[in-house]
Amino acid sequence: MAQVTHGLGGLKYDPGKKARPQELNVLVALIVIVAAFEILGRLLMGDSFLFNTRDNIDTLFNQQRLSIIILQVSIVGVLAIGVTQVIISGGIDLSGGSIVGATAMIAMSFAQTALVNGQPNPKAIFGDWAMDLPVIVPVLVGLGCGLVAGLINGSLIAYTRIPPFIATLGMMVTARGLSRWWSNGNPISFPTESFAAIGKGMMPVAIFVALAILFHVIMTYTKYGKHCYAIGSNEAAARMSGINVNHHKILVYAIAGILASLAAVVLSSKNLTAQAGMGMMYELDAIAMAVIGGVSLSGGRGSIIGTVLGALIFGVIISGFTFLKLDAYYQEMVKGVIIVAAVVLDQWRQQRRTRG
Amino acid sequence: MKKTLLAAGLVALMGTTAMAQNIGVSMAKFDDNFLTVLRNGIQAHADASGISVQIEDAGNDVAKQLDQINNFIASGVDAIVVNPVDTSATQAMSDAAAAAKVPLVYVNRQPVNVDSLPDNQAFVASNEEESGTLETIEVCRLLKVQGKTEANVYVMMGELSNQAAVQRTKDIHDVMAAGKCEVKLNIIDEQTANWSRDEAQSLMTNWLSTGTAFDGVIANNDEMAIGAIQAMKAAGLDMKTIVVGGVDATQDALAAMQAGDLDVTVFQNAAGQGQGSLDAAVKLSKGEAVDQKVYIPFELVTPANIGDYLAKN
Numbered sequence: 001m002a003q004v005t006h007g008l009g010g011l012k013y014d015p016g017k018k019a020r021p022q023e024l025n026v027l028v029a030l031i032v033i034v035a036a037f038e039i040l041g042r043l044l045m046g047d048s049f050l051f052n053t054r055d056n057i058d059t060l061f062n063q064q065r066l067s068i069i070i071l072q073v074s075i076v077g078v079l080a081i082g083v084t085q086v087i088i089s090g091g092i093d094l095s096g097g098s099i100v101g102a103t104a105m106i107a108m109s110f111a112q113t114a115l116v117n118g119q120p121n122p123k124a125i126f127g128d129w130a131m132d133l134p135v136i137v138p139v140l141v142g143l144g145c146g147l148v149a150g151l152i153n154g155s156l157i158a159y160t161r162i163p164p165f166i167a168t169l170g171m172m173v174t175a176r177g178l179s180r181w182w183s184n185g186n187p188i189s190f191p192t193e194s195f196a197a198i199g200k201g202m203m204p205v206a207i208f209v210a211l212a213i214l215f216h217v218i219m220t221y222t223k224y225g226k227h228c229y230a231i232g233s234n235e236a237a238a239r240m241s242g243i244n245v246n247h248h249k250i251l252v253y254a255i256a257g258i259l260a261s262l263a264a265v266v267l268s269s270k271n272l273t274a275q276a277g278m279g280m281m282y283e284l285d286a287i288a289m290a291v292i293g294g295v296s297l298s299g300g301r302g303s304i305i306g307t308v309l310g311a312l313i314f315g316v317i318i319s320g321f322t323f324l325k326l327d328a329y330y331q332e333m334v335k336g337v338i339i340v341a342a343v344v345l346d347q348w349r350q351q352r353r354t355r356g
Numbered sequence: 357m358k359k360t361l362l363a364a365g366l367v368a369l370m371g372t373t374a375m376a377q378n379i380g381v382s383m384a385k386f387d388d389n390f391l392t393v394l395r396n397g398i399q400a401h402a403d404a405s406g407i408s409v410q411i412e413d414a415g416n417d418v419a420k421q422l423d424q425i426n427n428f429i430a431s432g433v434d435a436i437v438v439n440p441v442d443t444s445a446t447q448a449m450s451d452a453a454a455a456a457k458v459p460l461v462y463v464n465r466q467p468v469n470v471d472s473l474p475d476n477q478a479f480v481a482s483n484e485e486e487s488g489t490l491e492t493i494e495v496c497r498l499l500k501v502q503g504k505t506e507a508n509v510y511v512m513m514g515e516l517s518n519q520a521a522v523q524r525t526k527d528i529h530d531v532m533a534a535g536k537c538e539v540k541l542n543i544i545d546e547q548t549a550n551w552s553r554d555e556a557q558s559l560m561t562n563w564l565s566t567g568t569a570f571d572g573v574i575a576n577n578d579e580m581a582i583g584a585i586q587a588m589k590a591a592g593l594d595m596k597t598i599v600v601g602g603v604d605a606t607q608d609a610l611a612a613m614q615a616g617d618l619d620v621t622v623f624q625n626a627a628g629q630g631q632g633s634l635d636a637a638v639k640l641s642k643g644e645a646v647d648q649k650v651y652i653p654f655e656l657v658t659p660a661n662i663g664d665y666l667a668k669n
Contacts, residue, residue: 065565072558276387
């Protein structure tokens with residue numbers, strides 16, 4: 001039995017509860033899943049999931065697999081960072097995936113190259129003036145789209161008092177409509193080389209990791225981060241204690257919007273194309289990553305580290321399934337079960353800790 | 357005087373509505389590249405021949421599509437063109453149109469009740485059995501040209517609920533079983549990348565991480581073939597030694613073929629299907645007879661004949 005003491009202000013304070021941070025559970029889950037794939041791989045495939053078993057390469061780990069595990073989730077991961085700070089401050093953002101679609105279409109229109117294999121670009125959206133523009137133009141246009149969408153989300157929530165679920169649902173439908181309307185559903189392809197460099201190779205991972213570190217610092221050490229937790233835990237109390245809740249909310253959604261549009265720029269650059277259906281379901285994957293990572297949907301609890309671990313669990317599952325050559329018809333079912341199981345397990349640990 | 361003018365105006369108005377056919381079109385979804393070409397084909401043909409069309413997006417929702425059809429019937433269109441969301445949910449649509457005696461034409465996706473359609477309904481599409489077959493046979497031929505007698509390939513499937521994905525994958529197995537492949541083909545693994553370039557990139561990289569040697573990738577569509585190519589190039593593989601096949605002959609795919617990365621694709625005449633479905637709908641609404649199954653053929657595209665297709669999609 002942990003010793004119960006009283007902290008400042010007479011609040012009950014149990015040092016035992018602080019001993020093991022939330023993220024440790026998620027890390028354990030990640031290790032268990034990796035170990036499961038390693039064991040199943042050895043038993044069923046006669047091959048290792050993590051380690052290199054090829055003679056022609058001299059490394060301990062299978063580096064190609066390790067890099068794809070994180071590469072395939074890093075773009076949704078950027079979205080998940082934005083969603084995490086929204087959920088921590090007591091909101092929800094369903095519009096991320098659609099903002100990705102709309103931003104990709106609009107930004108790519110300003111990133112096109114004039115000549116493809118020596119012929120005029122067959123997918124040209126604008127005239128010659130928009131061809132071969134410096135890379136900063138599509139990037140700024142893209143981030144601008146996300147900023148506008150985020151400001152609209154935030155202002156609706158702060159000033160009209162409609163629930164975040166509804167405001168961002170509206171944005172989700174509107175932005176998807178915009179992405180389809182922009183070029184009548186036609187894909188936009190063939191970007192300039194400098195634009196293509198943004199998402200090349202492991203660049204998405206570098207961007208994801210850099211943003212994760214940045215936002216970990218912001219959420220842990222700055223006033224902005226502390227206000228997020230305060231508003232998410234108890235909005236009325238936060239308002240009483242002098243936090244400008246409305247301004248803060250607008251800022252939170254604006255940042256989420258900018259991160260979604262950044263994900264769009266990286267995604268369209270990586271794929272060398274923008275399509276109206278891009279980013280479909282990304283918002284739900286991002287929310288799932290955060291929730292698996294221990295971010296509470298009721299607000300006030302969670303961390304960027306948790307979300308990053310949640311994203312890694314996603315990546316490990318996708319790669320693990322392909323590694324085991326699991327029949328494609330089963331994969332989605334198993335993925336759904338794992339998502340729910342991870343959260344149930346976490347919930348169960350939480351309850352046991354509060355009781356004990 | 358005023359009354360006669362009004363009457364004359366009304367007669368003129370009725371005259372024009374009777375002349376210009378009014379066709380309702382329900383597309384499965386608007387944000388699919390291929391269906392967009394098809395939709396543009398319908399629109400262009402309608403504009404050129406003075407037919408008025410109203411095109412709706414069913415948003416990949418079966419229930420919404422049926423509602424749209426009932427709305428078309430209620431607003432008195434002369435005929436309806438449907439690109440079904442779910443090919444097994446078409447009976448209700450056929451029944452609704454038949455009850456209202458409105459002609460109905462299915463386009464691109466084969467309805468489950470294709471053999472029991474009423475007289476004033478028809479189906480216009482390409483025969484999916486051709487697409488995967490043409491693709492696989494050409495991939496086999498290219499592997500043979502490389503001097504191989506046995507080859508290992510990966511198969512990338514489209515959305516698992518989609519008839520084209522299922523059929524094109526089945527075509528690969530059928531070609532192998534029928535002995536039409538010039539080399540002995542071994543499928544290392546078969547997975548879905550949901551028609552998407554991004555998912556195909558990830559899937560291919562996951563396959564590459566297993567280190568298994570392979571000679572080719574057969575994808576159900578071009579977007580996935582391009583994703584696979586991007587992943588292989590990122591891993592430093594020489595695209596000359598690997599045979600990659602897709603289906604659709606999109607602009608992006610043709611550019612990849614010109615760059616020497618993509619070896620095989622198959623052209624499905626989307627605009628032709630759109631045009632064919634509109635023609636059938638107009639004929640049916642005038643009471644003329646049409647074939648109940650109109651097939652627009654698939655065409656194989658290789659670096660040799662790519663020039664014929666650059667301006668088509």
